[in-house]
Amino acid sequence: LKGVPRTRVYRIVRKGEVRVNKKRIRADYRLELNDVVRIPPVRVAQQEAPVRPNDSVIAQLEKSVLYEDDLLLVINKPSGLAVHGGSGLAYGVIEALRQLRPKNRTLELVHRLDRDTSGCLVIAKRRSMLRHLHNQLQQKEKVEKLYHALVVGKWPVRKQLVNAPLLKNVLQSGERMVRVHVDGKKSRTAFRVLDRFPNMTLVEAYPITGRTHQIRVHCLHGGHPIAGDEKYGMDGDNQTQKQFGLNRLFLHAASIEFDTLDGQRLKVEAPLPDDLAEVLSALQGLDAGSKD
Incomplete structure (x- = not known):
């Protein structure tokens, strides 16, 4: 199916349109000798x-x-x-x-x-x-991703884990929205406070699971939305943060660590972009007495 978007290929398997021996099969099924595979007709768009x-x-x-x-x-x-x-x-x-x-x-x-x-x-x-x-x-624990996020309010030091199931919805406009819901998928994020500013906290987030918008929704669920988040944050907060030069979501994938093919552990770190570093500098310039 060269030329067909991979998402389309995944969808026809997920919906059971691919049959083996006239039966629906899971995507992880291993073909055996003499299996008869039926693939549905798929229109290939001209690239x-x-x-x-x-x-x-x-x-x-x-x-x-x-x-x-x-x-x-x-x-x-x-x-x-x-x-x-x-x-x-x-x-x-x-x-x-x-x-x-x-x-x-x-x-x-x-x-x-x-x-x-x-x-x-x-x-x-x-x-x-x-x-x-x-x-x-x-395997989840094999890959370690650490994010830095600036959140609204004073994140409690004791809040080290948000464990809340996440349900993904797609609006009529095609926009993806995620919310905490009992019918959602199991989702966990670990947090650690890195620094404090007046009415803001810089936290490190470690997503134990990997769901869409997980860190953003878990921060919101914890009562501290990420600064500059136009999808899940508050308009008033976002406007206030623009005074400090923040014009986008303050969420940065600071590092990732995994095993290479030869079994060596590799960790790569990404420095904070200049625009986010300038926001922290502006916040540090505020009344130091407001910090804890």
């Missing part, structure tokens, strides 16, 4: 010439490389750039990188970051590395 990213995006990505070897690439993804195209976007990080690195024909996203989130993003150059890292992500 248009890829849109070339503008020069500013190219310059950003060229400067964003944190680590690279023959098997993988780790970049410090800029905020405002989606990880892939679609939903009205002509291109994202992965499409831009494929054009910048035409010799690397198998570049694939290992995981995702929200469009407004900056920080560590891992791209595999080989299928073997992609499978290796996906296996570690499924």
